[in-house]
Amino acid sequence: MACSPRLHKLQPRTWAWTLCLIIALTSPAFAQPLAGAAADDEVIRSLCRKVGRKLNSVSYSECLRAGLKPTGAVSVKGGPIVARDFLPPSGVTPRARVLLIGGIHGDEFSSVSVVFKWIAKLAKNRSNEFHFRIAPLVNPDGLLRKRSQRMNANGVDLNRNFPCPEWFRSTQDYWVRRTSRNPRRYPGPAPLSEPESRWLVNEIFSFDPQVIISVHAPFSVVDFDGPNQPPDRLGSLYLKLLGTYPGSLGRYAGTRLSTPVLTIEFKSAGIMPSAAEQRNIWRDLIHWLGKYTEEAQITAASAAVEEDEEAVEIGGGGG
Numbered sequence: 001m002a003c004s005p006r007l008h009k010l011q012p013r014t015w016a017w018t019l020c021l022i023i024a025l026t027s028p029a030f031a032q033p034l035a036g037a038a039a040d041d042e043v044i045r046s047l048c049r050k051v052g053r054k055l056n057s058v059s060y061s062e063c064l065r066a067g068l069k070p071t072g073a074v075s076v077k078g079g080p081i082v083a084r085d086f087l088p089p090s091g092v093t094p095r096a097r098v099l100l101i102g103g104i105h106g107d108e109f110s111s112v113s114v115v116f117k118w119i120a121k122l123a124k125n126r127s128n129e130f131h132f133r134i135a136p137l138v139n140p141d142g143l144l145r146k147r148s149q150r151m152n153a154n155g156v157d158l159n160r161n162f163p164c165p166e167w168f169r170s171t172q173d174y175w176v177r178r179t180s181r182n183p184r185r186y187p188g189p190a191p192l193s194e195p196e197s198r199w200l201v202n203e204i205f206s207f208d209p210q211v212i213i214s215v216h217a218p219f220s221v222v223d224f225d226g227p228n229q230p231p232d233r234l235g236s237l238y239l240k241l242l243g244t245y246p247g248s249l250g251r252y253a254g255t256r257l258s259t260p261v262l263t264i265e266f267k268s269a270g271i272m273p274s275a276a277e278q279r280n281i282w283r284d285l286i287h288w289l290g291k292y293t294e295e296a297q298i299t300a301a302s303a304a305v306e307e308d309e310e311a312v313e314i315g316g317g318g319g
């Protein structure tokens with residue numbers, strides 16, 4: 001796997017980047033008219049009513065208190081994709097930009113509920129050092145339908161819909177041969193065919209996160225794709241490198257773009273981790289983010305020094 005040691009690649013270099021930009025930025029999902037504050041409030045209230053009815057662990061009022069805002073992107077059925085930013089206290093430079101997402105698979109309830117708990121924690125925390133962008137339910141149609149499902153409203157597994165150069169060959173092939181056309185793993189008709197995955201790719205370009213954290217269930221592990229060192233464990237969840245699937249976020253962002261993707265898999269999709277476990281995972285996550293950021297900066301700095309030395313050598317030889 002060709003993973004760059006740099007913290008993040010800034011320049012698009014492949015057709016995949018270009019394709020993503022074109023599709024993501026011209027998508028109708030981002031052409032929504034700007035709504036006023038009152039309209040936004042109604043969007044959030046309506047969403048929170050549905051979330052409160054669906055999730056035992058997140059009430060209507062807790063959802064409202066999360067302070068989420070519509071991003072302007074909407075799902076296949078027009079459900080809002082919502083997010084909230086948290087910054088360090090004013091005057092403090094964030095150590096890194098971190099994109100935290102839950103519920104890309106709509107039937108993994110705990111992956112949405114716990115992200116709401118972490119939002120509440122961050123809202124009280126006055127010493128946060130990172131710029132977090134948090135989207136607790138990336139697949140609102142999958143979660144909020146009568147019988148929640150992994151896929152979005154088009155029956156697409158969003159975590160197989162991300163672009164990689166070999167998408168048409170390997171993603172479809174993998175689905176047909178390895179999953180026997182399992183509908184829960186359907187990657188869609190084309191990369192980025194879905195508005196929810198387009199939103200996420202757009203965020204990867206516009207927010208430019210240095211770390212992406214994607215919350216899932218129920219495999220009870222921590223997984224990691226990308227450069228530098230993953231955490232050994234978060235709470236009671238131990239690191240297990242599972243590898244990536246064609247079209248997955250880990251394959252696209254972690255391997256292709258070298259933007260690290262940390263996947264947290266809770267033990268159960270339907271049962272919340274204990275309050276202590278939620279706290280422990282969060283504590284370990286923040287600790288790792290600090291360490292990771294430092295390590296990535298050192299790696300980037302030493303790569304820059306090496307590049308400079310190489311330039312000097314080339315310059316000297318040419319003289």
Ligand SMILES: [Zn+2]
Pocket residue numbers: 105108216217
């Ligand atoms: Zn999942």
